[in-house]
Amino acid sequence: MIFTLKGCCCFTLKTGCIVIGCFSGVRALLIVALSSYFAYVGHRNATETEAEENVRLCVGVQVTSAVIAVLSGIELVVVVFFLKGVLDSKPKLMLPWMVLCIADLIFSCLLLVSVIVLINFYETNTEFIWTLSIEPLNIGVNSYFHLVAHSYYKQLRAVSPIVSTSRQSSVLSTKLDPAQRITPLTEYLLQVPSLSPYKKMPTAAGAIPGSEHFGSVVSCNHPDT
Numbered sequence: 694m695i696f697t698l699k700g701c702c703c704f705t706l707k708t709g710c711i712v713i714g715c716f717s718g719v720r721a722l723l724i725v726a727l728s729s730y731f732a733y734v735g736h737r738n739a740t741e742t743e744a745e746e747n748v749r750l751c752v753g754v755q756v757t758s759a760v761i762a763v764l765s766g767i768e769l770v771v772v773v774f775f776l777k778g779v780l781d782s783k784p785k786l787m788l789p790w791m792v793l794c795i796a797d798l799i800f801s802c803l804l805l806v807s808v809i810v811l812i813n814f815y816e817t818n819t820e821f822i823w824t825l826s827i828e829p830l831n832i833g834v835n836s837y838f839h840l841v842a843h844s845y846y847k848q849l850r851a852v853s854p855i856v857s858t859s860r861q862s863s864v865l866s867t868k869l870d871p872a873q874r875i876t877p878l879t880e881y882l883l884q885v886p887s888l889s890p891y892k893k894m895p896t897a898a899g900a901i902p903g904s905e906h907f908g909s910v911v912s913c914n915h916p917d918t
Contacts (some may be wrong), residue, residue, distance in 0.1 A: 697844040706845035707779060710787075713838045714776040721769040731755075768793060770780070775842075784849040789843060794839045801832045811833035 701709020733757030739748050771789045778786025805828040812825065 698840060699844075701841045704840060706848060706889050710779045711776065714772055714779060714790075717838075718769060718772040718776070721765045721772060724765040725769065728758045728765060732758035732762060742758050745863060766898060768806075769780075769793050779845070782849055782852075784846045787846050791839060791842055791846065794835055794842070798839070801828055801835065804828055805832070819821050863873045 698706065700706060701712070704712070716807045732755050735751045735753075735758060739751035739755060742748055742751060771793055777789035778784060804824065808824045808828070
């Protein structure tokens with residue numbers, strides 16, 4: 694079971710989720726812009742170059758950049774739904790971003806393990822060193838982000854039943870139109886949901902059997918014979 698937080702640093706969980714959503718949205722937007730640019734550059738170089746090896750390299754850069762741009766665009770849409778859920782207190786809209794964050798954590802862990810294996814059994818590369826240095830930080834930050842979102846999600850789920858109950862009670866407490874005449878029957882019907890469960894009262898002497906109704910006894914006078 695994942696433990697929950699009471700706040701995000703010196704902010705509330707809601708404020709922390711808003712900051713996390715804005716940060717994730719800006720990051721996804723930058724990745725979309727850069728990937729689109731690299732895809733365009735790869736396509737332009739592939740059409741201008743004549744060497745077959747360079748063409749394959751440029752096409753590979755183009756396809757990879759296009760895939761990254763599409764995935765980042767999906768992440769941007771998910772972040773918008775996440776912020777919508779945080780601002781409107783709708784926990785269901787937060788779930789896609791939380792699932793995406795878990796998938797990112799799994800991918801980062803696999804990448805880190807792959808880099809460690811390559812360094813130990815093959816050769817040491819500058820890119821491997823950078824990956825080995827950055828990925829633990831990425832895993833730690835994403836884990837904390839997911840923990841904050843999960844804590845606020847649990848908080849909203851705990852408040853949701855109370856909110857639904859208050860909405861139902863507000864229907865009963867709605868004021869009637871002043872022009873509408875309030876009758877004893879209307880007052881009785883408004884008070885019905887707050888009554889205690891039905892209990893059959895003992896039949897009073899002289900009353901007709903079956904004349905009990907909601908705990909009250911309707912007395913009927915028999916004509917003298």
